[in-house]
Amino acid sequence: MVRSPHSTSDDLLVLHTLRSIGYADLARVSAAAGLTESDTESALIDLAVAGLVRRDPGGFGAWGLTGAGRAADAERIRDELDTAAARPAVTRAYEEFLVLNPEMLDLCTAWQLRAGDGVMTPNDHTDPAYDSRVLERLADFHRRADAVCADLSAALLRFRRYRVRLADALARARAGETEYVTDDLDSYHIVWFQLHEDLLATLGIPRH
Amino acid sequence: MTWIHPLSAETEETPGVLGGKGHGLVVLRRLGLPVPPGFVIGTGACRAFLRDGRFPDGLDAELTAAVSALEAATGRRFGGRERPLALAVRSGGSVSMPGMMNTILNLGLTAEAAAGLAAETGDARFALDSRLRFLSGFASAVAGEPVPDDAMRQLELAVGAVFSSWDTPRATTYRELHGIPHELGTAVTVQAMVFGNRDDRSGAGVAFSRDPNTGERVPFGDVLFGRQGEDVVSGGSATRPLAELAGREPAVWAGLLEAMDRIEGHCRDACQVEFTFEAGALWLLQVRPGGLVGRAAVRVAVDLADEDLISRREALLRVSPRHLRHASTPRIEITGTLDVLTRGLGACPGVAAGRVATTAERAARMAADGPVILVRPQTSPLDMHGLAAAAGVVTALGGPASHAAVVARAMGKPAVVGAAGLVVDVAAATVRAGGRTVPEGTFLTIDGTGGEIVVGSPRVVTAPADVHLHRLLEWADEVTGGGDGAGHDDAERLAAARAVLLNA
Incomplete structure (x- = not known):
């Protein structure tokens, strides 16, 4: 029997998005969660009333988790994992992620720095042949990364969003928006970094 | 032997066959320096293995013979109950690919051999530590296989795993990025294990x-x-x-x-x-x-010429203009009085100074009153707003290719990662290293090139008066007849001299 993937409620999705991406304004939270801004804002307000998230008083309008929000997320996301019987699939995908992660970081490092005469110098992006070689390898990497995200999405639907965001970052980078490799807040590396955090939080693994 | 070459002074194969590591060890033997006895399985065997999916004909027999020779040389038995021989199995192609391929140490420490090692040394803890190192190293390198309790079988699996590690996607990507041909293959260096964990004189x-x-x-x-x-x-x-x-x-x-x-x-x-x-x-x-960069490369070239190890011409050719550009990055001035808290690896060049914050939240808050150095065990996306607010970042863990390093470079923040012995105590709001405790708010200066983490505000130099650089450029001007090099920057003066020398 093929089980349909588990779908996460809006409020947990928004809570867990903040847990995975850190402080972010409404537009970034809604883009990362894959919800409309109004649905996202409505969920944020409910979560704020419950004391789980708060809006940065600094005036930049960024939302973040409170300590209670972090604890609530850990509990609810663990319950979801068990209710959906997704722990084996997510654990397997995390192991595959860990094989891919060093290669991702090599690719980002190669994008930022070039070795020449034994010296690492910043890549000034004046050599299109080199940059396109890195982007070709990133595209190859993405095929393998996407397969892992597909497995995750088959267990928990919310992981589908990473497929969309990673593919989008890659497409933009290949179309010449080179900040979508490592620099932009929606760059390939940042989305990958958030996926890393999401997997650790989902499986309840401390970072060290 | 066809596939295997002893680590001896007489071995004449090139780095293309022995790998850079194996060849270097042969050179050390020629220089009469102490190298653990062993042998190298050449890159040809790796190419055959990757092509056919099995060891080439004759390799098994050669491996058995090479291990017997090693047993004779050391007076030990591989996997034996008495005086057991343990092996170190290391990868190494002709071009360095650091961290890309497998290494399996303490190999041959079967349950019986480990007991033998404990009996021989009278140190059961040492023997157990070595066996556990073997088991975890073997398991991570030879995935999907239970650890056999037969030493020779362990060796075959380990050699196959090292060969296979040439073709992992990560290694393939690394070669693509660095223009290393895929068909080279890796050699495998197999040596008698020497134990740094043997005792307190190790x-x-x-x-x-x-x-x-x-x-x-x-x-x-x-x-x-x-x-x-x-x-x-x-x-x-x-x-x-x-x-x-x-x-x-x-x-x-x-x-x-x-x-x-x-x-x-x-x-x-x-x-x-x-x-x-x-x-x-x-x-x-x-x-x-070699391997030195920037100002260090300049000084070494000039000193080597003064020591008559190389000519001045050679010194000029040793230093590429890239080293001079590298040398103009701001650095903490190295003096005897620097109050160095600890060192890590420079991950994003530049010097940053500010007060220590141990969480992203505090960094963001403290940054309103002046520059902040964010010090974390490692970073997560939850630290991003703190990183954005900080002037520089330090992590206790991770290397130059870690999330923290990639993010710091993306933001252009000087960064030091993998800081030795650094403990970040968020609850106490302190940072500890080298027996010292530094409270949050303490002023630190970090150097994202050299990896220094210094208490206080040391002098920062951008293009220090460098007597070695000055002399090297004088030699360059002699070559080009370019007078005092007026109107040209340092890299141009050097590049002009190199052009003359290379075309001469």
């Missing part, structure tokens, strides 16, 4: 013949007492400055200096060695010539 380390920060002719590096070599590079343990060897193991220290002298004389360059000492006896495990 240990392992990495040594440079000249200070890689300045190029000055003083030995520099890290040592770990009572541990095996992979603990030095993994960054998981707090290493000690190399010079501590002089007091604790004077014979090892003297042997190391003598060895680096001899290597320098042979290579006519600065060098870097990996070493282990077991019960007070020194062993060299790897050598790399």
Whole structure:
């Protein structure tokens, strides 16, 4: 029997998005969660009333988790994992992620720095042949990364969003928006970094 | 033998066959330096294995013969109950691909052999530590296979795993990015194990013949007492400055200096060695010539010319204009009075100074009142707003290719990662290193090139008056007849001289 993937409620999705991406304004939270801004804002307000998230008083309008929000997320996301019987699939995908992660970081490092005469110098992006070689390898990497995200999405639907965001970052980078490799807040590396955090939080693994 | 070559002074194969590591060990043998006995399985066997999916004909028999020869040379039995022989199995192609391929140490420590090692040394803890290191190393390198309790079978699987690691997607990507041909294959160096974890007169380390920060002719590096070599590079343990060897193991220290002298004389360059000492006896495990960058490369080239190891012409050719551009990055001025808290690896060049914050939240808050250095065990996306607010970042864990390093470079923030022995205590709002406790708010300066983390506000120099650079450029002007080089920057003066020399 093929089980349909588990779908996460809006409020947990928004809570867990903040847990995975850190402080972010409404537009970034809604883009990362894959919800409309109004649905996202409505969920944020409910979560704020419950004391789980708060809006940065600094005036930049960024939302973040409170300590209670972090604890609530850990509990609810663990319950979801068990209710959906997704722990084996997510654990397997995390192991595959860990094989891919060093290669991702090599690719980002190669994008930022070039070795020449034994010296690492910043890549000034004046050599299109080199940059396109890195982007070709990133595209190859993405095929393998996407397969892992597909497995995750088959267990928990919310992981589908990473497929969309990673593919989008890659497409933009290949179309010449080179900040979508490592620099932009929606760059390939940042989305990958958030996926890393999401997997650790989902499986309840401390970072060290 | 067709596939296997002994690690001996008489072996004449090239780095293309032996790999850079294996070839370097043969050179050390020729120089009469202490290298654990062993042999190299050449790159040809790897190519055949990757093509056919099995060991080439004859390799099994050669492997058996080579192990027998090693047993005879060491007076030990591989996997034996008495005087067991343990092996170190290391990868190494002709072009360095650091960290990309597998290494399996303490191999052959079956349950029986480990018991034999415990009986021989009278140290059950040492034997158990070594066996556990083997089991975890084998399991991570030879995925999907239970660990056989037969030493020869362990060796075959380990060699196959090293061959296969040439073709992992990560290694393939690395070669694509660095223009290394895919068909080269890796050699496998197999040596009698020397145990840095043997006792308190044992240990392992990495040594440079000249200070890689300045190029000055003083030995520099890290040592770990009572541990095996992979603990030095993994960054998981707090290493000690190399010079501590002089007091604790004077014979090892003297042997190391003598060895680096001899290597320098042979290579006519600065060098870097990996070493282990077991019960007070020194062993060299790897050598790399050169490898110094920036100002250090300039100083080494000029000093080597003054020492008559190379000509002035050669000195000019050794320093690429890239080194001079690298040399113009702002650096903390290295003086004897620097209050160095600890060191890590420079991950994003530049100097940053500010007050320590141990969480992203505090960094963001404190940044309103002046620059902040964010110090974290490692970083997560939850630290992003703190990173954005900080002038610079330090992490205790991770390397130059970690999330923290990639993010710091993306934001252009000076960064030091993998800071040795650094403990971030968020609850107490302190940072500890080297027996010192530094409270949040303390002013620190970090150097994202050299990796120094300094208490206070040391002098920062951008293009220091550098007597060595000045002399090198004088030599350059003599070559070009370019007078005092007026109107040209340093890199241009050097590049012009190199053009003349290369076209002469």
